[in-house]
Amino acid sequence: MTLKVIPLGGIEEVGENMTVLEYGDDILVIDAGIGFPDETMPGIDYIIPNTKYLEDNKKKIRGMIITHGHLDHIGAIPYIMPKIGDPPIYTMKLTGEFIKKRLEEFHLLGRSTIHEVNKDDVLTLGNFRIRFFRLNHNIPDSVGLAINTPAGLLVYATDWKFDHTPVDGKPTEFGKLAQFGAEGVALLMSDSTNAEKPGYSMSEKTLGETIDRLLLEAKGRVIFATFSTLIGRVQQLLDAAHKSNRKVVITGRSLVNSVEICLSTNYLQLPAKGMIIKMDQAKRLPDNQVVILTTGSQGEEFSALARISRSEHKTIQIKKGDTAVVSASPIPGNERSISSTLSNLARLGAKVLYMKILDIHTSGHAYQEDLKLMVALTRPKNFMPIHGEYHMLVAHANLARDVGVPESNIFTLNNGQMLELSSAGVGVKEARIPTGYVFVDGLGVGDVGEVVLRDRQVMSQDGMFVVIMTIDKKTGKLTQQPDIISRGFIYMKGSEDLLKEVKHEVRKVVETKNKKPSEANWAYIRSEVRDQIGEFLYQRTERRPMILPVVIEV
Ligand SMILES: [Zn+2]
Incomplete structure (x- = not known):
């Protein structure tokens, strides 16, 4: 065996x-x-x-x-x-x-x-x-x-x-x-x-010293964003807050949850009782006695930090003198959203620090x-x-x-x-x-497979283009001009000429491919329209929208 x-x-x-x-x-x-x-x-x-x-x-x-x-x-x-x-x-x-x-x-x-x-x-x-x-x-x-x-x-x-x-x-x-x-x-x-x-990777200890210094030197509030599961980092923040005589407000559901779990199981130690406070209590303290610990270190759209940066947070507003720190190495692909969150915070007047380099090494x-x-x-x-x-x-x-x-x-x-x-x-x-x-x-x-995903990719790149054809089943001819609906491909109002040509092309395809209406094969007509209109649009625009031909028999 x-x-x-x-x-x-x-x-x-x-x-x-x-x-x-x-x-x-x-x-x-x-x-x-x-x-x-x-x-x-x-x-x-x-x-x-x-x-x-x-x-x-x-x-x-x-x-x-x-x-x-x-x-x-x-x-x-x-x-x-x-x-x-x-x-x-x-x-x-x-x-x-x-x-x-x-x-x-x-x-x-x-x-x-x-x-x-x-x-x-x-x-x-x-x-x-x-x-x-x-x-x-x-x-x-x-x-x-x-x-x-x-x-x-x-x-x-x-x-x-x-x-x-x-x-x-x-x-x-x-x-x-x-x-x-x-x-x-x-x-x-x-x-x-x-x-x-x-x-060698750096010891977490090095990072702890940096956080200590940061909290001691900041003149106002510090808003500190990290991962909810980076428990070591949270401990360092609590220790640093204690050393700089600051109280800690925690925001963001996943962070509140994991701090709660870790405190109740002794995986986190509070350096002093009553260190964790609510935002309304923090508002009564001098700014240099407050740290706000938050989720959103990856720039996640609905995280507390992102909401703060868009001035959409219920209780926390950025003010001049705040220092915002992001401490967690970026998951590849998230750099863009982290960067825009940081810019928004800076626009609101916060001093912004991204501990990326230090973080990557720890x-x-x-x-x-x-x-x-x-x-x-x-x-x-x-x-x-x-x-x-x-x-x-x-x-x-x-x-x-x-x-x-x-x-x-x-x-x-x-x-x-x-x-x-x-x-x-x-x-x-x-x-x-x-x-x-x-x-x-x-x-x-598991219901979204490769096919659905490919459709989404096509639509997200060049949009979609729907061609609705009303066809008389006796004559095999269009009874009226085809209808066109376009999303994310071209702006219809500015493209009348192109649309006119497309309608003409559609008519041509239907009438040449549908010679024997008694044996009409709608699947075939649809696929011809898809191919030929696709090719036509590509020649005119060099874009490949998803084309959805729809046949209505009358
Ligand atoms: Zn891991």
Whole structure:
């Protein structure tokens, strides 16, 4: 028998992380994340992994293990769990709290059991024996997994970095990593996000000092935007606020939620009682005693910061002397909206600071030297880079080779491939299981496919053009001038000449292609109109709107 390692997401993109391990009759699922759409996916809210394979094999699923509480690792849980039989979830305390909150939002809480594990627990699920080890990442309770299987020991490490001075004072468990190395690791799977960045990632501590200084030096209020799950950053902000004698107002639903969860579970410590106050209390304090902690670090349209920047926030208005800070590295694709939010804030009179450079260097993901150290500590026989775009995986593969993993033992997979391990050896196989994107748009999951998406792309680029033809079914001739409706293509009022020509062309097509009205084939007429009018419009405008021919028989 062989161990199958099947990535369902996360190896050709950043996001929707999900990995399946299968041995005999046992399946173990690791993480269930969402991804975010790029500009080629208009209207899409999220991307989730394709779980058809798990749905077909749900009887085999022994459990789901979640490494940490970021959305690209837990976000798809509510979409997926009901389809795969609500298997039990095993995870650390804080991650469990985030999952519960998310399930609650989808009214799914209570369907599958969430087991809280401790980092020193040993878990046996079917053929898998699972141990945990603490890693550093920018959310507390991030763990890696060491999984004993009949085909050997697997070490699964994502997302992680090494930080000797993390905000929560709990560094990576290097001892355990070395121990696994001594036991003999058959396969290491590791985070490739920053595999192209030389050196070491910076400690969170450096950033803390910067935030301290910023709050001490600002003369007025500070509006500080970050990610709701960057708990370490929130702690640093609270500490800095205390040192500069400021009180903290929190705005933005996701941030209020996660601060609440973390305070009640002691993952956040308030340096002083009564530090968190409401906006109306803050209004009675001098400006230099106030920090406003807000969501919106990615420029999200409806986030608190974006609303503040458009003067649409209910209780918070920017005034001269405010300092607005964005502290979270931008998710690729969001730079534009962050930048426009910052400009709006500046227009309102705020001093604006974007901690992008500093933030990128204190990324939650390991840089090259740390990645090499991980390989050196665990000394894997085989290596598989995960979590990244394909070029990042290749960069990571090169690093592993540099520190001594033979080229032939390094496996860079594509979605749809799997790795098979047995005592006899390792090989890549075509998995022949459905992978690829499943789109979430509003309440619809998976109903927007490639075709719908292509239509949206066409419409968003060149608009649409509707041709309505009223045709006499006896004579096969148009009974009146065709009607034209255009959206996002041309402005009808200024284009009378073009429209006149189009109508003429339509008439020509109908009358030459519809010679025998008794055998009229409307689908054929429509497709001829679509092709010929499309070509005609392209010649005149060099645009390709979506053309929708409509035939009305009279
Ligand atoms: Zn993460």
